[in-house]
Amino acid sequence: MVKVGFDNDKYLRIQSEHIKERIAQFGNKLYLELGGKLFDDYHASRVLPGFLPDSKLRMLQQLSDKAEIVIVISAKDIERNKVRQDLGITYDEDVLRLRTEFQNRGFLVGSVVITHYNGQASADAYRQRLERLGIKAYYHYTIEGYPNNVALIDSDEGFGKNDYVETERPLVIVTAPGPGSGKMAVCLSQLYNEHKRGIEAGYAKFETFPVWNLPLKHAVNIAYEAATADILDVNMIDPFHFDAYDKVAINYNRDIEIFPVLNALFEGISGESPYKSPTDMGVNMVGFCVCDDAACEEASKQEIIRRYYTALNKMANGAGNEHEVNKIQLLFKQAKITPEYRKCTVAAKARREAEGGVISSAIELNDGTVITASSSVLLGTCASLLLNAAKHLAGIDHSVKLIPQDFIEPIQKTKTVYLGGNNPRLHTDEVLVALSVLSKQDDNCRRALEQLPNLRGCQAHSTVMLGEVDQKIFHKLGVDITWEPVKKK
Numbered sequence: 001m002v003k004v005g006f007d008n009d010k011y012l013r014i015q016s017e018h019i020k021e022r023i024a025q026f027g028n029k030l031y032l033e034l035g036g037k038l039f040d041d042y043h044a045s046r047v048l049p050g051f052l053p054d055s056k057l058r059m060l061q062q063l064s065d066k067a068e069i070v071i072v073i074s075a076k077d078i079e080r081n082k083v084r085q086d087l088g089i090t091y092d093e094d095v096l097r098l099r100t101e102f103q104n105r106g107f108l109v110g111s112v113v114i115t116h117y118n119g120q121a122s123a124d125a126y127r128q129r130l131e132r133l134g135i136k137a138y139y140h141y142t143i144e145g146y147p148n149n150v151a152l153i154d155s156d157e158g159f160g161k162n163d164y165v166e167t168e169r170p171l172v173i174v175t176a177p178g179p180g181s182g183k184m185a186v187c188l189s190q191l192y193n194e195h196k197r198g199i200e201a202g203y204a205k206f207e208t209f210p211v212w213n214l215p216l217k218h219a220v221n222i223a224y225e226a227a228t229a230d231i232l233d234v235n236m237i238d239p240f241h242f243d244a245y246d247k248v249a250i251n252y253n254r255d256i257e258i259f260p261v262l263n264a265l266f267e268g269i270s271g272e273s274p275y276k277s278p279t280d281m282g283v284n285m286v287g288f289c290v291c292d293d294a295a296c297e298e299a300s301k302q303e304i305i306r307r308y309y310t311a312l313n314k315m316a317n318g319a320g321n322e323h324e325v326n327k328i329q330l331l332f333k334q335a336k337i338t339p340e341y342r343k344c345t346v347a348a349k350a351r352r353e354a355e356g357g358v359i360s361s362a363i364e365l366n367d368g369t370v371i372t373a374s375s376s377v378l379l380g381t382c383a384s385l386l387l388n389a390a391k392h393l394a395g396i397d398h399s400v401k402l403i404p405q406d407f408i409e410p411i412q413k414t415k416t417v418y419l420g421g422n423n424p425r426l427h428t429d430e431v432l433v434a435l436s437v438l439s440k441q442d443d444n445c446r447r448a449l450e451q452l453p454n455l456r457g458c459q460a461h462s463t464v465m466l467g468e469v470d471q472k473i474f475h476k477l478g479v480d481i482t483w484e485p486v487k488k489k
Contacts, residue, residue, distance in 0.1 A: 002366055002457030005295030006050035006286075015285045016059045019206065022283050023063075023171060025274065026202025029194060031187040032283075034175040035207025039101065042086050044208055046480060047223045047300040048286070049457065056206070060173065061105060067171040068108040071095050072181045074116045075123035083319070084177055085310060086475075088468070092126055094177040099135070110167055111136035115182030118142045138163035140182065140189055147185075147258045154265055159192040173206075180231045184258055188265055195269045202274070203262070205255075205281045210235045212249045212279050213287035219300035221250060222335050226307035229327040230320070241277035249279040302459055302480065304328065304335055305342045309482035313465060316485035344461040345482065347372050352463045359488070361385045363460040363479065365393070375425060378408050381462060382470045383431040389458075390435075393451035396444050403434050403445075428473040455479050464488050 023030050036044065039054040052058075060067065077091045084094050099109045112130055114123050117139040130137040140162040143153055152158045165186070172190070174183045187203050194201040209224035221235050234253045241249040255278040262281070266273035275281050290296055308328045314320030332338055340346050347362035351372040360374040361381040371392055373384035387402055396402075411434065412424040426434070432449075439446040456478030464486045466474075474481045 002049050003292065003295045003298075004050040005290060005292040005299065006048040007289045007291045008050050008052055008055055011051070011055060011285065011289040012059050014288060015056075015283070016062060018283050018285050019059075019063075019204075022204045027200045029167075029170055029172070029199060029201035031172050031174060031190055031201060031203045033183045033187050033203070033205045033207070034173055035179075035183070035205060036209065037178075038098075038173070038175050040086070041208070043223075043227055043303070044286075046303050046306075047220050048290070048296055049299050050291070051286075056208075057105065061107075063171060064106045064108075066169055067173055068110045068167060068169040069102050069173045069175060070110055070113060070165060070167070070186065071098055072113045072115055072174060072176040072183050072186050073126075074181045075114050075118070075120045076116050077178075077181065078114070078126050079120050079122045082178070085314075088471075091177040091181075096133075098175070098177065107173075108169065109135075110172075111138060111165055113138045113140055113163075113165060113182075113186050115140045115185060116142050136166070138165050140186060147261045150261055150264045153188075153261055154192065154268055159189040160196070162189045162193070164193045164197075165190055179228050179233070184255075188258075188262060191265055191269065203281070204283055206283050208284060208286055210250045210252055211287045212238075212251060212282060212284060214250065214290075216248075216250050217334055219297045219304070219335050222331050223300040223303040223307070224252075226304045226328050226331050229307065229311065229324045229331075232323070232327065238277050238279045241279040244276035244280075249277070251278050255281070301335055301337050301341060304331055304337065305339055305345070306480055306482050308332070308339060309484070312485040313483065316465075316487075342459065342461065342482070343370055344459050348461040348463050359462075359464050361460065361462040363389050363455075363458050365389065365458055366454070378405060378412075378425065379431065380423075380425040380427055380470070381464075382428050382466065382474070383426050385460065386428055386431060386455075386473075387435075387448070389455060390448035390451045391444075393454050394444070394447040396448065400444060402442075402448055403431065403438065407434060407438070427467065428470050432473070452477060 039057040041053050044051045045053045073091055073095050082091045095112055102109050112135055114127060117123055127137045143158050145152060174187055176183050191201050191203055210221040214220055216235055216237060225233060225235055235250055236253055236256055238249045238251040240259055259278040263273045311320055311324045311328055315325060344362040344364045347370045348360050351360035351374055355374045358374045359381045362370055362372040363385055364370050371389045373381055373388045375381040391398060408426060415421040416424050435445045435449050439449050458479050460479050460481040462483040466483050
């Protein structure tokens with residue numbers, strides 16, 4: 001089993017209580033900026049083993065009758081077709097997916113705000129698409145000098161130029177498919193425009209990372225920098241918090257940069273700011289729920305390396321850049337690791353060398369055992385790896401062939417002759433289907449299948465890029481797999 005480092009039950013309890021306290025601090029309206037993801041937060045579940053991907057959603061569902069959700073997407077992300085790496089879909093498609101998911105869980109999704117707008121045709125087309133679907137859509141414009149030109153921002157030519165987002169409930173949760181979408185600016189713009197209309201409103205931030213009460217160089221916080229290396233987020237000691245309380249708290253550059261703007265807005269609205277630092281704005285209680293620091297450190301180091309390989313592969317596919325890769329390489333030094341820290345990476349490369357360059361892979365099981373595999377004329381390397389790992393976990397001798405060759409060959413014929421495929425080897429999904437069919441009459445196949453849940457949380461690596469099918473299978477199994485930026489020949 002995965003070593004748990006995070007107390008999820010405690011988190012649900014104390015996080016819910018803390019948010020309710022913050023809502024009570026403001027009278028009629030609270031804009032709650034949601035940093036990260038409300039559900040499908042796989043980054044948090046990877047670096048904080050024990051955190052469930054939908055924990056934040058479960059907690060906020062207790063307030064669903066008082067809450068509505070506004071989804072934010074940047075026009076820049078629409079224009080460049082930015083992809084959510086964990087799901088493999090573009091941000092504009094993810095907005096629609098998020099809306100459906102929220103509605104299915106009983107939330108009111110009021111509207112979509114398109115930020116950083118300056119006349120992009122792709123944003124116009126997307127707004128028209130939303131409106132055809134019956135979804136309210138608003139534009140928030142690029143403001144010159146943001147976030148430093150406070151005089152312009154806090155004026156009718158700044159926030160006052162933005163569309164006013166109509167909301168109807170006291171708690172407005174502002175979320176987005178990913179970072180850098182402009183969620184905070186939407187909240188601040190709404191405060192400005194609510195005040196113009198004589199409506200009292202407040203702001204708070206619900207962000208998981210960086211964890212303000214963990215050290216700056218804690219692996220959990222370094223992993224956050226690795227996750228946001230493409231937008232160059234930097235973790236920092238909050239200078240405003242230190243000046244106000246003589247205590248160290250961790251925040252990141254964008255929140256620290258925007259804090260004077262927020263302060264100026266609050267002072268303009270009510271004469272004084274309720275917050276003395278950007279850390280004060282947050283409601284994050286994650287740091288109080290770490291129950292095994294070593295387990296979270298280890299998981300976070302694995303995540304940093306995983307992000308590195310993700311960046312390398314993005315660059316190999318023409319979607320990334322050297323700055324992202326170089327940033328994560330610097331983070332390696334802070335975390336005192338290299339890619340070779342990842343046992344499965346070393347094992348996969350060693351198997352490839354031992355096999356004379358044959359495509360290979362490896363998986364580190366939750367008890368520390370490392371299993372390797374290589375491709376053959378019958379099976380792809382990932383299919384072989386799944387079989388080898390399942391056999392080991394089930395106590396089946398490695399020499400046992402779970403799927404007979406005469407069972408595989410007809411499948412290969414269908415793939416190549418009838419379907420016109422070039423690769424006869426079975427992929428992970430095909431192997432799992434074959435195991436399922438055989439499990440009715442073969443006890444070994446049944447026992448191997450029953451071990452699949454025990455692969456959740458395991459680390460794996462391949463010496464070549466994975467196809468989409470294999471990526472999805474490992475994701476569904478909960479295996480954190482990386483791969484070299486090498487395309488199959």
